[in-house]
Amino acid sequence: MNNHHTYQPATMLVHQAMDRDPHTGASAVPIYQASTYHHTAGESGDYDYARSGNPSRQNVEETIAMLEGGVQGFAYSSGMAAIGSALALLHSGDHLIVPSDLYGGTYRYVTAILPDQGINASFVDTSDINAIAAALRPNTRGILLETPSNPLFTIADIRAVAELARSKGILTFIDNTFMTPLLQRPLDLGIDVVIHSATKFLGGHSDLLAGLVTTADPHLAKLLKRFQNSFGAVLAPFDSFLLARGMKTLKLRLECAQRNAMELAQRLQQHPQVARVMYPGLPDFAARSRHESQASGAGAVLAFDLKNESLIKPFLSRLQLPIIAPSLGGVETIVTHCWTMSHAAIPAAVKDTMGITPTLMRLSAGIEDMEDLWQDLDRSLA
Numbered sequence: 297m298n299n300h301h302t303y304q305p306a307t308m309l310v311h312q313a314m315d316r317d318p319h320t321g322a323s324a325v326p327i328y329q330a331s332t333y334h335h336t337a338g339e340s341g342d343y344d345y346a347r348s349g350n351p352s353r354q355n356v357e358e359t360i361a362m363l364e365g366g367v368q369g370f371a372y373s374s375g376m377a378a379i380g381s382a383l384a385l386l387h388s389g390d391h392l393i394v395p396s397d398l399y400g401g402t403y404r405y406v407t408a409i410l411p412d413q414g415i416n417a418s419f420v421d422t423s424d425i426n427a428i429a430a431a432l433r434p435n436t437r438g439i440l441l442e443t444p445s446n447p448l449f450t451i452a453d454i455r456a457v458a459e460l461a462r463s464k465g466i467l468t469f470i471d472n473t474f475m476t477p478l479l480q481r482p483l484d485l486g487i488d489v490v491i492h493s494a495t496k497f498l499g500g501h502s503d504l505l506a507g508l509v510t511t512a513d514p515h516l517a518k519l520l521k522r523f524q525n526s527f528g529a530v531l532a533p534f535d536s537f538l539l540a541r542g543m544k545t546l547k548l549r550l551e552c553a554q555r556n557a558m559e560l561a562q563r564l565q566q567h568p569q570v571a572r573v574m575y576p577g578l579p580d581f582a583a584r585s586r587h588e589s590q591a592s593g594a595g596a597v598l599a600f601d602l603k604n605e606s607l608i609k610p611f612l613s614r615l616q617l618p619i620i621a622p623s624l625g626g627v628e629t630i631v632t633h634c635w636t637m638s639h640a641a642i643p644a645a646v647k648d649t650m651g652i653t654p655t656l657m658r659l660s661a662g663i664e665d666m667e668d669l670w671q672d673l674d675r676s677l678a
């Protein structure tokens with residue numbers, strides 16, 4: 297790694313780990329579209345086979361490590377590959393604590409895959425440290441956080457959870473997708489492993505699937521490297537290039553999207569067809585001070601409930617600007633009907649107990665003109 301880790305995040309994002317192609321000076325790290333590398337005189341050089349490492353991927357891996365304060369980064373073919381690979385640090389017989397309103401894909405992984413591998417999870421309100429303490433078992437080896445959680449925006453106290461876990465030798469994981477390293481740096485707060493779906497804000501253009509993991513612990517990094525190389529769900533060279541390109545403008549995109557989200561949250565709160573708005577930046581957001589103690593911004597994603605179910609269909613059919621889809625973090629605004637899209641993998645009865653209602657909409661603010669967005673939303677809610 298070069299000396300770029302001493303720069304501020306905006307500079308790191310633009311210049312990244314490699315800055316430019318070390319061999320030619322090209323302004324972008326090229327797409328090293330090769331599966332293997334010549335072993336001069338039979339000796340392996342810096343790279344030997346592309347699953348183990350290649351310069352295009354290495355650039356984004358070292359960049360996420362720099363941004364999060366990790367010792368090494370890992371890039372995967374999707375956020376789910378990143379989550380599965382990070383959770384491979386657990387062993388058969390281990391118990392895992394996860395948030396009760398966790399991301400739908402992670403819910404599926406934790407309920408459909410991990411139990412067969414001998415790893416069982418408890419779903420806990422991770423915003424309540426006492427609930428976490430009460431859920432601990434002698435074999436609890438991992439706690440996974442999402443804060444703010446998705447889509448209900450519960451806020452876990454990252455420092456308190458990390459401290460509790462550390463005192464018991466439990467590994468802590470955090471899915472930092474919603475905040476990005478620009479707004480929240482969990483390794484500084486004591487978390488062991490940070491995970492991103494780089495499909496979202498880091499890639500930023502809704503044209504890429506990618507996942508990233510980093511840790512500040514050299515031993516964990518060694519294990520993660522071994523898993524990544526053994527499992528092989530690595531980020532391809534072209535996708536690494538797209539991710540590197542997207543990350544360069546993260547700060548500008550996120551600042552603009554966050555401004556739009558704040559304005560939309562306030563206007564939606566006043567709207568007669570909207571029952572409630574959840575956004576960590578709102579003055580009356582219950583866990584606002586906790587969120588602000590560990591993050592430097594409210595992010596660009598909010599959720600709101602329509603007043604009744606008869607509004608869902610007209611709303612979704614009238615909307616013109618937003619993509620209506622299960623994703624977030626793009627330059628375009630994205631509206632998600634959580635019940636049928638992002639949280640479709642979760643049974644209806646479970647969604648009910650989680651507090652995910654059929655009328656719940658998640659909105660990931662893009663960087664469009666605010667008044668165009670509002671006109672479209674307001675007209676669709678009429």
Ligand SMILES: *Cc1c(COP(=O)(O)O)cnc(C)c1O
Nearest residue numbers: 374375376399471473493495506
């Ligand atoms: C999208 C998402 C994931 C999964 O990432 P993919 O890139 O779609 O595999 C995980 N966690 C959160 C919070 C997400 O939003």
